[in-house]
Amino acid sequence: MGAAVGPTRVAELPGREGERVQVAGWLTHRRGHGAIAFLVVRDGSGEVQAVVRRDHAPEAFARAEGLGQESALRVVGPVRAQPRAPGGYEVEVEELEVLSPAADYPIAPKEHGIEFLLDHRHLWLRHRRPAAVMRIRDTVLWAAEAFLRGEGFVRVDAPILMGTAAENTTQLFRTDYFGEPAYLTQSGQLYAEAAAMALGRVYTLGPTFRAERSKTRRHLLEFWMLEPEMAFCDLEGSMALQERLVTYVVERVLERCGEALRTLERDTAPLERVRPPFPRLRYDDAAEWLRAQGLALGPEEDFGAPHETALSQAFDRPLFVHAFPRAVKPFYMEPEPGRPDRVLAADLLAPEGYGEIIGGSQRIADADLLRRRLQEAGLDEAAYDWYLDLRRYGGVVHSGFGLGIERTVAWIAGLDHVREAVPFPRTYNRLRP
């Protein structure tokens, strides 16, 4: 066949000592030292130091001089173990080809402010920290899907363009559908419920949108959500699955992303404690505990950010809060048997102060009750006609939840803001790059 001989990936250099290899990548850093120059080359799989000596490779040495940061280049030469080199290996350059020179790269090897970095996100992604976060995000998504498929779930994606609001709780981004108003989805849940009645266990995975002028570390205008939905499953069953899903995801990240976690200087001890069962608190008990801590909280009032933070700092593992007052939750949640003022809803709070990463509930199975709730919420029943059909034609006990991808990544990676957990964050006042 005569397969083309391509460059060797940096990650594959260990074990190739003595071999003459070709490495292609970008110049992340250059250190001149008289007749010897050190080039740090990044190819996406890793970074390696390349050494160029004037007397050993005069042509390569001349080309390396004046080469700007982020120039694309290819070096050829033997690999050897070198304890003085970062990573333990280096390439002794014999040939150097400049594929594409770069000049005046804006991100210098020094500290930068967040505004500058976000303005240059398209370039910032090349750097070690954001690249490590993207690897962790990839592993979180991969592991979550692998787990669900192993449990017999089918991925069924929900539409992003909507004619009506799903929950009617938050502001929606409005767009135009041939003269009709249309909205960007804020949740795939209602569609997941329809699919669960067809396929039993399903999940949706995709972007969701909230047109809120939020400016906090846990909010994005556009974020990714994983929403499993299960027929013949009550809240207990859903919470048990959530424990296993979150544990599986954390285990896979610990197993596969060691280098990335070290780059981010993430203390992995709290992650190693993530194992079922997670502690559980009823809303009423959590509220009582919060008031005992001196935090203000009215009767039947939903938790705010300070409450969530306090709760999630008090436990060293993810914490379920459940049995919320009906008034603070959306219309579609099943009331608790014997406590009609409480609903079968559970939020999962990540520890270390990160707060809510999952919101879930058992859904109302009865058509009449659902219709009443729609009326109470002031929603247009006609718009939910298809949703009511799910109860008219064989409504069954079913539950589901939404897991926020960026919040989960931020927690696992130890980030201080969800905007770093997505390649190109969409926040209030920031639509580019």
Added chain:
RNA sequence: UCCUCGAUAGCUCAAUGGUAGAGCACUCGGCUGUUAACCGAGCGGUUGCAGGUUCGAGUCCUGCUCGAGGAGCCA
């Protein structure tokens, strides 16, 4: 939308109401094992915008713009 803070060189930041500076980046020179190398020199400014007070404003006042942190909302 509200509260707080901020905006000075490409970047990170200094500068009693009195001549706008440093480090990094960049350019040039030196150095044969660097690790954000180091040493020397150079380049680099309508101090976010518009007004006002003052002999004099980066600094004080007013308005605006943009950003950051937080609240609300939620994944």
